[in-house]
Amino acid sequence: MNITKTDTTYDTLHKEFKERIDKLKKLPQMDRKHSIEEIIEENGFSRRDFMKWAGAITAMLSLPSTFTPLMAEAVKVADRLPIIWLHMAECTGCTESLLRSANPSIDSLIFNHVSLEYQETLMTASGWQAEENLENAIEKYKGRYILMVEGGIPSADTEHYLTIGGHGHTGKESAHHASEHAAAIFAIGTCSAFGGVQAAAPNPSNAVALSEITSKPVINVPGCPPSEKNIVGTLMHYLLYGTLPALDVYNRPKWAYRLRIHDLCERRGHFDAGEFVEQFGDEGAKDGFCLYKVGCKGPYTFNNCSKQKFNQGTSWPVQAGFGCIGCSEPNFWDTMGTVNEPLSNKLYHTTFGGLGADATADRIGLSLLTATAVGIAAHAAISAYKNPKE
Amino acid sequence: MKENHKDASAMEAQKQECDITQEMEFAPSYRWQHWIRALSIVILIITGFYIAEPIITPIASSQPDNFMYALFRSWHIIFGFVLTWVVLYKSYLFLFGKKNKMERKAIKDIFNIKVWFQQIGYYLLISKHPKLKGVYNPLQFMAYFAFYLMIFLLIITGFVLYVHVYHNGLGAFMYEPMRAVEAMMGGLAMVREIHHIAMWGVILFMLGHIYMAIYNAVFVKEGAMDAIFSGIKWHKKH
Amino acid sequence: MNDTNQTVEEVEEKVEEQPQPKSPSGPKRVVVDPITRIEGHLRAEVIVGDDGVVQDAFVSSTLWRGLEVIAKGRDPRNVPLIMQRICGVCTYSHYLKSTMAMENALGIKIPYNAELVRTLMDAALFLHDHVVHFYHLHGVDWVDIVSALDADLEKASKLAFKYSDNPIGTGVNELKKVKETVAKFATHPQGLGPFANAYWGHGTYKLTPEQNLIALSHYLKALEMQRLVAQMQAIFGGKNPHPQSLVIGGVTCVMDMLDPARMAEYMVKFKKIADFVNNAYYADIAMAAEMYKGEASVMKPMGVKNFMAFESMKVGKNDYLFDSGIIMDGDISKVLDIDISKITEDATHSWYKNDKALHPYDGETDGNYTGFVDGKSVGSDGKMIDTKNIDPEGKYSWIKSPRYDGKSMEVGPLAGILVSYVKGNKRVVKIVNEFLEKTGVPTEALFSTLGRTAARMLQAKLIADHGLTAFDNLIENLKVDQETCATYTIDKDKEYKGVGIGDVPRGMLSHWVRIKNGVVENYQAVVPSTWNAGPMDATGQKGPYEADLVGLKIKDITQPLEIIRIIHSYDPCIACAVH
């Protein structure tokens, strides 16, 4: 874990970023004459606002403040990044999350000015015109565009459960095709990163993660949905490094998914004290006690919600008194048990064909223990009556 | 058997002509590790249950000086390390320890079907106890073997959980490999679940094990029960 | 599709099918897939005669995820969160209705405080959803962005006062900035990004350059507003999309409710969005009504004239903003009561095993995909090309066909406004009459694409004007009662069934659950977009989308603007429709 980096590491990093940005600057401008910064200023944001925002992003990426000017530089060249966003089997919550990008409305300017070549929720063209836009962008920006994919991908003999376009291509075909020529691939949301809700048992559409259908490296930005900051921040990270960011075991950027929800939770003091909400709405709930006993899965979930929150810092699931459901973890719908119960009360009802509706590990354990004890008592009794042979 | 217990020769010299022979069954190291391990496991189970579902509510305090859960977790981790240490120690002894030859010899009986049938028959009270090459009968050996698998599973999953509780020192050192294990097991929630289920395996073992210990003490009357305390087992002369 | 593998007969057949170039060629098929600026994966296919009139139309959803199947066997407490993932746009609707279904099944009465907070979150959802739909999804069907470049700034700024006394974002300086932003896009072909390759200059765009500019300014302003409204929901919901503060029995956000600063934050933001609804959204719809009331493609009589809406938005004890009821055959002399036992779903033309019309308590959802057939349709350049086509004889969509007493029904803001209006709901009557008076359109004009788009705005206005009633009542009640969550038990030996029903942004939504052995035994969601976008049923009766397209006159068959305008007026949500 590289929680702390030495100054020399930062120096090298700083140098690398600078080289990278200089290189980017030299690239011919693809789309328009004006830089992002100019556009921003023309839209009523001062250079100060802009630098403030760059500072915030820098801090978010856990980089020292010396990186702020570089970040600002990076943003200025960001308009050279064409983006293709594909929708697979999904709910569009991730797109909605991207729309929330703000603080001030500068993020939405970024979003408007990264050259969003294809995004079905927002683009004007439909039908053949839409398909043309996609093909043109892939052709024109070969090897240079960023592919962002939202949604799980139906596969195997149910691949056709998703088709797109007049030729009835499957989602898998089109995601694979767009992956082939992308400069970098981001799987946005738990659906795309890990299969998501449709991949929950019994996974009727055999939905899989994006990484299962392409051999190219995929950066996972899970969350259901991921916060707007994690989406935009990942883009910024790519701009700085020009390579993939440091990733954890599940290919999630470490800057966002390195720590558990639990590690920076505002209710952690109550957790360590053993002060828990026993029932929603009780006195503990009014006092902000820890939500572990009403099912918070923060101890098993890697994400930065406790730090970044949602909707411009308005709130997050623990603040709202519900707790975390583990939405940025693989297969969380199946592995995290009942949402309002601690993990140890996970039900194994499916294991016994519906018989064990209330079968938790502890109940099964106790039943086995009782059965063993009964067996032992019987054995002891019989042995006492009829001694073992010597 | 003497050659296997050379260090017990002093005791054997004291052997009387009476029809009971004493024998040094368990060396002190064996006994110590057994009881340290037993104690750790009991503490780990108690603290583990609390960690899983903290049923004890602390006395209300308006000061932030209450660390009930943190304390339970600390003791759990302390004894987790104790357990890890003794289990590694015992595993080394079992594999390489000079005095543990008799334990290793028990492996041979596992491949002898006849011994299996006889042993099962013995427990079903229909046949005599088989003659054994080592100190454990095959059923016993398999039970211990399963127990060790469970303990190792608890240790490895315990350490995966540990690196997320303590991020520095050993935690930092083990971080990357443990995260690989975590991914292999399907995420932290799965690790915790496996840890919990393995605990139940240990509890079940304990019940059977203690019963067998008492059973042997009552019916076999060879003092195995005493032996785990004193190290000395006695045999009737045949 | 592989030519080398074709038999001689097949090739000959194909040649015969080939339309004769230049000469009148008979009806042509037009495929529009993907339909964008909606939620989800939707295809429309229309058969267009030489006169440009749509003779027949079919609508298909091309994705199934199977969430109803996934719900089975799960703990009832987990299911509302799974159902929430049906849709991230109307993100709160399914969460709420699924939770209500569980509460209904288990016989739980939730505390009054919880009801009111749920309404506050719901109000945020409606305001968010309607604003985003009109400006960011539907907007460019009405507004020609490129034409805005020719606008005279002074004139536009003055014009804005015609539609509002306090116009928003229409000062000369503001409009200048907007115009420049767009000019930059327009002068760089690739720079148009998401607006590229669209239908600018199409003959059915009716706004003047000045009007286009005003609406465009609101498009940008609305991007900001939607963030603000999402924050409103997050105050009590923890986040948006996918808030997380409802549990069976009530809500979990007790700390936020008891925090005066949080409450004030909600109120202040509410007033901002209410102002936007009244002075931008309302104004723009009034403007569009004035300009489009002569455009045949949006005033064309609608195909299905049955409307259904269900009570919701509880703002006080026994006080709902929306009423329940049914209007049949466009007969606005009376509103019929709803009998929920008459609701069924048919799957004759849907990709599921069981065709029969079943009541949702006994509904089945087992996939049976039969795909498309090889055929031809009009390509982007007007020539016929090989495509995958719908087979109207067989199954052709993942959407089921919900029916009430065997009839197709339209649900949504138009249905809601009509039902409440005819029932004499005072708040609604006032708002509707004012609007009709202001725009000078007759009541019958509501039964159209334009009417549907206007009704959505009127619903937003209804909430903007009266939503804070729930807020005031909550404050009053909190003074004497701080309960937020009821307790309950699920008896494993009992069987339960229940429904959560009410209007959500796109219309009447119902979730139906059976619980047995303490887990979900069967689960069915009958969703607004399912009602509206469903395929034909066993009797050949079409759903509202399909029926509405029939008879539509299209200017240019390579530019599907009229088609998508009609479809967009329903605010399609196809992840919702199929789930």
Ligand code: HEM
């Ligand atoms: C009343 C308490 C206990 C008694 C009387 C007892 C007795 C014994 C005896 C006599 C042995 C020697 C092996 C034999 O010949 O059977 C033994 C071994 C063993 N005991 Fe126990 N035991 C007790 C508690 C425990 C507990 C709580 C555990 C752990 C859960 C445990 C784990 C083991 C294991 C794993 C062995 C195998 C030898 C080794 O690997 O060290 N015992 N015990």
Ligand code: HEM
């Ligand atoms: C016989 C051995 C052990 C037993 C019975 C045991 C039992 C448990 C149980 C029941 C839990 C709660 C899991 C749940 O939530 O369901 C737990 C958690 C934990 N155990 Fe163990 N455990 C054992 C050994 C270990 C070892 C060797 C370690 C390594 C240091 C360890 C470290 C932990 C940690 C770190 C946690 C999680 C604490 C937290 O997240 O706050 N355990 N253990």
Ligand code: NFV
């Ligand atoms: N149709 C639909 Fe929904 C809504 N409103 C939900 O029930 O959009 Ni996503």
Ligand code: SF4
């Ligand atoms: S990850 Fe969640 S929010 Fe995103 S598309 Fe999937 S279900 Fe919707």
Ligand code: SF4
């Ligand atoms: S609320 Fe959840 S994340 Fe926060 S301390 Fe408690 S268990 Fe951990």
Ligand code: F3S
């Ligand atoms: S549920 Fe998801 S949003 Fe954050 S707090 Fe948990 S990871």
Ligand SMILES: [Mg+2]
């Ligand atoms: Mg359904």
